[in-house]
Amino acid sequence: MGSLAVAGGHPCIPAQTFEAATKWPHYGPSELEAVSRLVTKGEVSRSDTVLEFEQEVCKLCCCRHALTFPNGTLAMLAAMYAVGIGPGDEVLCPSNTWWGSISPALWLGASVSFCDCEPGTLCLDPEDVLRRITPCTKALVAVHLWGLPAPMSELRDLCTRHGIALIEDASHAHGARYKGTPVGSLGDIAVFSCQASKLLPMGEGGFLSTDSSDLYEAALLIGHGDRLGSFSSTKTQHRLAATGAGIKARPTPLVAALGLHQLRSLRRHVASTSEAFRALETCLDSIGGFARGQTPGDAGAGRVYYEFVFRYSPEHFPGVLAPDLALILQKEGVRCDICRYPLLHQLPLFRVQGDIRDHANSSSSTLVDAICLPVCETLQPRLLSLPAIKTPTLELAEAYDAAFRKVSAHAETVVDLCATGALHE
Numbered sequence: 001m002g003s004l005a006v007a008g009g010h011p012c013i014p015a016q017t018f019e020a021a022t023k024w025p026h027y028g029p030s031e032l033e034a035v036s037r038l039v040t041k042g043e044v045s046r047s048d049t050v051l052e053f054e055q056e057v058c059k060l061c062c063c064r065h066a067l068t069f070p071n072g073t074l075a076m077l078a079a080m081y082a083v084g085i086g087p088g089d090e091v092l093c094p095s096n097t098w099w100g101s102i103s104p105a106l107w108l109g110a111s112v113s114f115c116d117c118e119p120g121t122l123c124l125d126p127e128d129v130l131r132r133i134t135p136c137t138k139a140l141v142a143v144h145l146w147g148l149p150a151p152m153s154e155l156r157d158l159c160t161r162h163g164i165a166l167i168e169d170a171s172h173a174h175g176a177r178y179k180g181t182p183v184g185s186l187g188d189i190a191v192f193s194c195q196a197s198k199l200l201p202m203g204e205g206g207f208l209s210t211d212s213s214d215l216y217e218a219a220l221l222i223g224h225g226d227r228l229g230s231f232s233s234t235k236t237q238h239r240l241a242a243t244g245a246g247i248k249a250r251p252t253p254l255v256a257a258l259g260l261h262q263l264r265s266l267r268r269h270v271a272s273t274s275e276a277f278r279a280l281e282t283c284l285d286s287i288g289g290f291a292r293g294q295t296p297g298d299a300g301a302g303r304v305y306y307e308f309v310f311r312y313s314p315e316h317f318p319g320v321l322a323p324d325l326a327l328i329l330q331k332e333g334v335r336c337d338i339c340r341y342p343l344l345h346q347l348p349l350f351r352v353q354g355d356i357r358d359h360a361n362s363s364s365s366t367l368v369d370a371i372c373l374p375v376c377e378t379l380q381p382r383l384l385s386l387p388a389i390k391t392p393t394l395e396l397a398e399a400y401d402a403a404f405r406k407v408s409a410h411a412e413t414v415v416d417l418c419a420t421g422a423l424h425e
Helices: 029-041 048-061 072-082 103-107 126-132 152-162 213-220 225-230 236-240 253-285 297-302 322-331 356-361 374-382 394-409 411-420
Strands: 065-069 090-094 111-115 137-143 165-169 189-193 206-210 290-292 308-312 383-386
Touching: 029 253, 048 065, 048 206, 048 253, 065 072, 065 213, 065 253, 072 103, 072 165, 072 189, 072 206, 072 213, 103 111, 111 126, 126 152, 137 152, 152 165, 206 213, 213 225, 225 236, 253 290, 253 308, 253 394, 308 374, 322 383, 322 394, 322 411, 374 383, 394 411
Parallel strands: 090 111, 090 137, 137 165, 165 189
Antiparallel strands: 065 206, 189 206, 290 308, 308 383
C-alpha cells in the first residue's frame, strides 16, 4: 500500500491515466454533421430541428408536450410562470441544489421557503415540506438530486391535498425512472438543464415537459408566443401571440441538433455510468471512513448518476475538513472535490429583504437571519464528489478502490497532516 502520496509516497493513480474515462461531453461526426448542415442551410435561428427534438423529449418523458429553451433556468422561469406563480406567492424548494432551481421565483415576485433533506437520500424530506406549507404556498420544486429521484409519491400526495403545483427539477436525472415511471412526467410540469456537464449535453440548453395542454400553452408565452396561433382555443394568452410575455427565450436550433443525437446515446451513457458507480458504492460501503452519498431506498432502481457524491466520517477522520480530504485524495490521483453546491438558504440572494431588482442597487441591504436546516447543514460539509465516469474500466475501478482504502488506512496520518498544517506547507 505504501505511504500517502501527499506524504511522499506514490499515487495510486498516475496523473492523466484515466482522463479519457471522465471526458465529457462526447461529440462525434454525427453531431458535427448535424450542426454543419444547419449552418450551411442558414437555420441558426429557426428550424424544424427544435420541434423534432421536442418530439423525442416527449418520448423520453412519456408526456404530451415539451418546450426547448436556451438553458434550464429559463425553462424553470417558464414552468413557474405557467403554474401561475406571482407576487404574494411562496415556493418551496430544497436548499442543497443549484440556485437556478428556484431563483426564477424571485423574478416573478414570489418568496422562497427552503426545506430540509432526508439524511439518507439527500432529497426533499416530505415531513419537513409539510411543516413549511402555508396559505401562501403556490408550488413545490422537487429536485432529483445527483440523479436520484425525489420521493415523488409522498410529495405528489402532499401537493394534491394542499392544492400546490408540483414542479420537477430533473436537471440531474435525464433518463431516470421513479417506480418505473420516467422523470419528467411525475409532477405537473418538469424542467431539465442540458448544460455541457449534464447527462444530455447540448452545450447550453434546457427544456420543460408536461402532460397538461393548459400549462404548455401558458409556458409558450415565455419566448415562444408565436406558436400560440397553432391552437384553436380562444384563451386570453392567444391575444399575446405577437409578443408573448415580452421575453425572448427561443433556443438556437444548433443545441437542438446536438440534443437529438445525444438522446440516441443517452441510454448507453446512463447504463455505463450507473454500472461504474454502483460498483464504487459497494466498494465504499466496505471501507472504513467512507460511505455512499445517497442511500436510495425505493427510488434506487431507476436512478442515474449525474455526479457521484460520497461521504466521509468525522469519527474516522476527526477534525479533517472536506477540502483537505479532497486534496489528499487528489494527490492519490482521484478526481475528487468538495460538493460544489452551497446551501441556498445561507446565500445573500435569498436572504436580502425586498424585491430582487433592488439587490444590485443597494450596498446596504439588510440580510435576514438564515433559517436552520439541521440535516443538510450537518451533511453538506461531509460530502465529496467525483465526476461522472463515462467510459468505465475494471482497471479504473480497482485503482479508485485502492486509493480510498489507502487513505482510510492512513487516517491517523491524514489527521496529523491536517492538524499541524503540514498539508499546506
